[in-house]
Amino acid sequence: KAGVTQTPRYLIKTRGQQVTLSCSPISGHRSVSWYQQTPGQGLQFLFEYFSETQRNKGNFPGRFSGRQFSNSRSEMNVSTLELGDSALYLCASSLLPSLYYEQYFGPGTRLTVT
Amino acid sequence: GENVEQHPSTLSVQEGDSAVIKCTYSDSASNYFPWYKQELGKGPQLIIDIRSNVGEKKDQRIAVTLNKTAKHFSLHITETQPEDSAVYFCAASIVDSGYALNFGKGTSLLVTP
Numbered sequence: 001k002a003g004v005t006q007t008p009r010y011l012i013k014t015r016g017q018q019v020t021l022s023c024s025p026i027s028g029h030r031s032v033s034w035y036q037q038t039p040g041q042g043l044q045f046l047f048e049y050f051s052e053t054q055r056n057k058g059n060f061p062g063r064f065s066g067r068q069f070s071n072s073r074s075e076m077n078v079s080t081l082e083l084g085d086s087a088l089y090l091c092a093s094s095l096l097p098s099l100y101y102e103q104y105f106g107p108g109t110r111l112t113v114t
Numbered sequence: 115g116e117n118v119e120q121h122p123s124t125l126s127v128q129e130g131d132s133a134v135i136k137c138t139y140s141d142s143a144s145n146y147f148p149w150y151k152q153e154l155g156k157g158p159q160l161i162i163d164i165r166s167n168v169g170e171k172k173d174q175r176i177a178v179t180l181n182k183t184a185k186h187f188s189l190h191i192t193e194t195q196p197e198d199s200a201v202y203f204c205a206a207s208i209v210d211s212g213y214a215l216n217f218g219k220g221t222s223l224l225v226t227p
Binding site: 102 | 115146148150155156157158159160203205207209210214215216217218219220
C-alpha cells in the first residue's frame, strides 16, 4: 500500500508570493491533517480535514488555508509568504478523524522563503 | 491550550544501554499520549501510544509510562541499537478532539556502537 504522498518535496519562494502544497493520503483514508515543523517551534498543528470539511484549526494566521477534495486529497495554501514561513510542512492521513486510528505522516514539503 | 514540555533535547547513549525521555503536559483533560520517531528525511512515525486509563504499556524494547496525577509520561527504550538513533517526539491530546496533537519539541537520540 502506498504511503502518504506530498508534492513538491522542495520549494523555494520569495517573500510576498503565495504557495500551494499538495497531499495525497493513503488509499481509503479520509482524514488529513497538516503540521508545520521548524527547529524553533517544533511540530505545530495547522488544520484537519474530513469529508471536505475543516474540523480543527491551529493557532496560525489567516494566510494559512487549506481544503480537501472529494477524493480526500488535500491542499494547503500560504499567501503573502514571510521569511518565518520557511519550514517543513507535513501532511498526515488516517482512516477516520479519531485518535483510535493511527495517523501516518508523509515525508513533508520543505519550503524555503527568501 | 495544551503545553507539552520534553526533556532532554539531546541524548547520547552507548549501544545496549537504556534511554529515557520525559514529557510533561498542562491540560488535565488530555487523555491520549503518543510517541513518534522521526528519521532524517522522513515524516514522524508512531512507535507507541498510551491512553489515560492505562499506567504503562510495553512493546518489545519500548515502554511508556503515564502518571496522570503528576501530568507526566515517559518513553523507555531498552537495549538500544544504532538504528534507534532518531528524533523522538511526545504528544498529548484529547481523543475526541480529532487529530490536533500537541507535540513536545523533540529529543535527538544518538546511539553509538
